[in-house]
């Protein structure tokens with residue numbers, strides 16, 4: 001149960017990320033965040049605990065959505081270039097052999113090797129299994145006789161929501177996720 005995700009909203013109810021239940025309870029306990037129920041009512045730690053008591057449960061009810069009280073940052077319009085997000089973009093799939101593997105068995109490959117002037121960008125870095133990485137070595141895919149499953153590019157979605165919705169999707173997230181999409185697309189248009 002503690003593995004499931006909790007959607008975190010900023011002060012203006014825009015989703016900023018998905019966190020663990022443990023962390024969400026912690027933020028609630030510290031008074032940094034409030035839990036929000038399906039009727040959009042806010043609860044601090046004490047009143048949230050009272051709900052469990054009222055329902056005769058001896059354990060605290062797990063919030064699905066929390067609201068940060070002081071966090072005003074908007075979700076990033078640009079997807080952060082990070083290992084996590086590259087794996088999310090490539091769906092944890094080796095872009096050479098197409099095998100989907102646990103993250104521990106994957107690494108990042110520079111399509112055009114760095115030693116040859118290849119850049120560390122969305123367009124030149126892909127998810128690769130260790131075997132393909134070794135086979136390719138310091139060569140370009142052409143030289144190594146290997147083919148990319150698809151040309152790498154900067155993702156247009158917000159990976160945290162994509163992977164979160166794939167992992168576990170809660171209907172309580174729905175109203176906020178559609179707002180996230182709106183915020184995301186609006187931000188793109190302003191550029």
Ligand SMILES: [Zn+2]
Pocket residue numbers: 094095096097098099128129130131132133
């Ligand atoms: Zn591979």
